[in-house]
Amino acid sequence: MxxxxxxxxxxxxxxxxxxxxxxxxxxxxxxxxxxxxxxxxxxxNERTRDWNFGIYHAMPQFNECVGEDISSRIPTVLVDPIRGFSDQDVFPIINGQTGEILMKLPTPNVVRLNRSKFRALIxxxxxxxxxxxxxxxxxxxxxxxxxxxxxxxxxxxxxxxxxxxxxxxxxxxxxxxxxxxxxQPLAVFGCGAVESLSADISRKIRDINDLYFVAYHPEGPCAFMALHDVPDPDKPETWQWMYSLTWPDKDSPTPAGREEIRKSWLFHAEKLAEPFRSAYLEIAPTATIWCDRLAExxxxxxxxxxxxxxxxxxxxxxxxxxxxxxxxxxxxxxxxxxxxxxxxxxxxxxxxxxxxxxxxxxxxxxxxxxxxxxENSLMVHDWERLKQSPIFTMGFKxxxxxx
Ligand SMILES: Cc1cc2nc3c(=O)[nH]c(=O)nc-3n(C[C@H](O)[C@H](O)[C@H](O)COP(=O)(O)OP(=O)(O)OC[C@H]3O[C@@H](n4cnc5c(N)ncnc54)[C@H](O)[C@@H]3O)c2cc1C
The missing domain is CATH 3.50.50.60 (FAD/NAD(P)-binding domain)
Incomplete structure (x- = not known):
């Protein structure tokens, strides 16, 4: 043969x-x-900048690549391994000015991963x-x-x-x-951080939704928060949150340096309804906030x-x-x-x-x-076009x- x-x-x-x-x-x-x-x-994971992300439609291809041993340990690198998966998971889309929930995107059993832990596993x-x-x-x-x-x-x-x-x-x-x-630069700035909050605000944020949500404000800013790590489920002050704050801007120079970035962050956060406003304003003066013009x-x-x-x-x-x-x-x-x-x-x-x-x-x-x-990123910062944006019409598909 x-x-x-x-x-x-x-x-x-x-x-x-x-x-x-x-x-x-x-x-x-x-x-x-x-x-x-x-x-x-x-x-x-030498670089300290961290974030978390969801694997939505690519899970079959991920399992094909990494095999049974790593696949079976994915639950250990979720943002909250104790909570695990839930078939009731949703991604609420909120009016950032009033707090009204505009839509709840079903995301059953979402695989929301802490990037640095995920990377260590794979x-x-x-x-x-x-x-x-x-x-x-x-x-x-x-x-x-x-x-x-x-x-x-x-x-x-x-x-x-x-x-x-x-x-x-x-x-x-x-x-x-x-x-x-x-x-190619886009007409949107993006800032982000991973931080903990006081027990009271942390609890209030998690009561909005267990895992993540986004709040779009009619004047432009978009606040996205996702649970990042839960060292102690009974102590909300230990929970870590990934914050993202983005806003439309065509041609200003990128905010640079701790003070300037913080100033822009606070300026946009001031506009948000409670408890988002407090969650963003409470961020420690010593926190590292990264800031870039979005690009593609x-x-x-x-x-x-x-x-x-x-x-x-x-x-x-x-x-x-x-x-x-x-x-x-x-x-x-x-x-x-x-x-x-x-x-x-x-x-x-x-x-x-x-x-x-x-x-x-x-x-x-x-x-x-x-x-x-x-296009989605531009549309979600434009109140008139928000509801035609791919996140509204297609979700994460x-x-x-x-x-
Ligand atoms: C806040 C945020 C939320 C996100 N949420 C989601 C989500 O929910 N779902 C989703 O699908 N995507 C999401 N993403 C996008 C996702 O994080 C990226 O698409 C993904 O991490 C890209 O992985 P990568 O391996 O291609 O690149 P990277 O993770 O950037 O890895 C590139 C590697 O190359 C190394 N490197 C770079 N230059 C050199 C060089 N010259 N020599 C040697 N090494 C080098 C770097 O150090 C790095 O380790 C999100 C991104 C952000 C910022």
Whole structure:
């Protein structure tokens, strides 16, 4: 009987050990495809900025990638593992001026994850090299290899480089050039923090909804709060909340420095109805609040250098977060890319052919998701258009299902 074709020498290099890079590497591991991750952080979760996110429609693809052991431990990295899942979960959409509930989106058994804990779980057992900040990429002609250079003057050679290096991807810049790969700013500022509150306000916020909600104000600001961590269920003052505060702004300079950011935060928070107002105003003067102008990059095709360099996750489709689609799309990328890699390594299909299948699907889906997320972010800050926004008309569904 003819021996099955298996390419055990194929070496996948992934730049970026974020959620998408680790999901890809987990699937490569179960498919016996050699895969090494290169991460600029000097250790896992070195950067203190944290947030939480929901996996909605991409759970089947996530399970496909990570396998039974990690899937079974997902409940331990939920924002509140003791609470666990609930088939009654909803996402309330609230009028931020009056407190009136405009709509309750059903989100039964939502998988709301604490990012740093989630990342620690999916990084388990992977070959990750830390302190590796990408500097340059070379694709020598006449070979099937890619050479990656890092800022610490080290170099690695492999067969495929996957840029999973986030919204400001250097790999995307290499593939398309600085100008074509640049993020495009949007007319919205976004601030965020993870903080605890006094017991009284924390309880009142959780009484609105157990897990998360959003409040849109007719004058523009949008306040989104989600439970982040529950060290002691009986002590509301220990609960951590992820806050996001966004508002429309076309051309002011981005608030910078602790004082300026706090001033903008308080200015917009003042407008909110109780108890949101108190929750935002109470944030400690010492709290770290990050602030950026929101930005996107509308996915377009790239030259993958004869099947040697590609993109996945935010690197391929950086989008705004008001409809929670970035990670969900990144997980789809991971699953579909690994199916393509398997078709190459196990079934002997040409790498350029299998990457063409992956990239064609990703580029169409990614571009649509970026555009729709950006439009949604603009619409939710415009009271007249709020109810036509994708979050109202489609909730968290993928575009293909929402149409
Ligand atoms: C407040 C907020 C809420 C969100 N909520 C949701 C949600 O509910 N649902 C959803 O689907 N999405 C949500 N998102 C989006 C989601 O967080 C992202 O889409 C997802 O985390 C992207 O993962 P990634 O692995 O592609 O990128 P990242 O998580 O950014 O990982 C990239 C990694 O690459 C590393 N890196 C970067 N540059 C280099 C370099 N030059 N060399 C080496 N390493 C490098 C970084 O250190 C990082 O570890 C939310 C985002 C925010 C901010």
């Amino acid at each position: 003819a021996q099955a074709y298996v390419n055990n020498n194929f070496h996948v290099l992934v730049v970026g050990a974020g959620s998408v890079g680790c999901t890809i590497a987990q699937r490569c591991k179960s498919l016996n495809i050699k895969c090494t991750l290169f991460e600029r952080e000097s250790r896992l 990084a388990e057992g992977l070959d990750i090299q830390y302190g590796k900040r990408l500097r340059d990429i070379q694709c020598p002609s006449g070979t099937d290899t890619v050479i990656v250079h890092f800022e610490d003057n080290t170099t690695v050679t492999g067969n495929l480089l996957i840029g999973a290096d986030g919204a400001n991807s250097r790999v995307r810049e290499f593939l398309l050039g600085r100008e074509k790969a640049a993020l 990059w509308r996915t377009e095709a790239w030259d993958n250098r004869n099947g040697r360099v590609t993109l996945a996750g935010d690197a391929a489709h950086p989008m705004t977060y008001h409809r929670g689609q970035g990670l969900n799309n990144g997980i789809l990328d991971a699953a579909y890319l690994c199916r393509s890699l398997n078709a190459h390594c196990q079934d002997g299909k040409g790498i350029t052919d299998v990457l063409e299948v992956y990239e064609k699907e990703l580029q169409e889906r990614g571009k649509e998701a970026v555009i729709s997320s950006g 993928p575009l293909a299902e929402g149409r």
